[in-house]
Amino acid sequence: MTCQTYSLFVLSVIMIYFGRFGNSLILAQLQNDIDQLKADFNSSHSDVADGGPIFTEKLINWTERNEKRIILSQIVSMYLKMLESTDKSKAHIRHISEELYTLKESLPDGLKKMKDLMDLSKLQMSDLKIQRKAVNELFSVLQKLVETSTSFKRKRSQSQRRCKC
Numbered sequence: 022m023t024c025q026t027y028s029l030f031v032l033s034v035i036m037i038y039f040g041r042f043g044n045s046l047i048l049a050q051l052q053n054d055i056d057q058l059k060a061d062f063n064s065s066h067s068d069v070a071d072g073g074p075i076f077t078e079k080l081i082n083w084t085e086r087n088e089k090r091i092i093l094s095q096i097v098s099m100y101l102k103m104l105e106s107t108d109k110s111k112a113h114i115r116h117i118s119e120e121l122y123t124l125k126e127s128l129p130d131g132l133k134k135m136k137d138l139m140d141l142s143k144l145q146m147s148d149l150k151i152q153r154k155a156v157n158e159l160f161s162v163l164q165k166l167v168e169t170s171t172s173f174k175r176k177r178s179q180s181q182r183r184c185k186c
Contacts (some may be wrong), residue, residue, distance in 0.1 A: 051120065054113035059106065061114075094131035097121050 085090045
């Protein structure tokens, strides 16, 4: 895949993942709109390949459906932010923006979850007070982990029992 097709690929992944092609999104029209957007941004410039992809590379690490919805929510938000500073009088920009806004409405707000992760990464685990709090919460955290694990196993075994393959 060339660097020129990354934005189409990411948008296609996002929109296929959420089943928008069957409803109102026409892939051929979106591809034409994205091609026009590429021309607007001169995305065939040689520096586009520098450093590799910025979004598709990130999607590889997010495997579960709910996880993907979080990262895709952030990616859609970034595309919308990028399109805010473009010429809205162009039909292709309006069309892409409308589809992205519609998708964004169907996605969870990943910003809160992202903030939670950032807050966790900033905890000073060498701080004695933080360590005390962490030790107090350890059993509860392990309970949640066990609940999540057994819930997943139960769902998996139920789906295996239903299959009469």
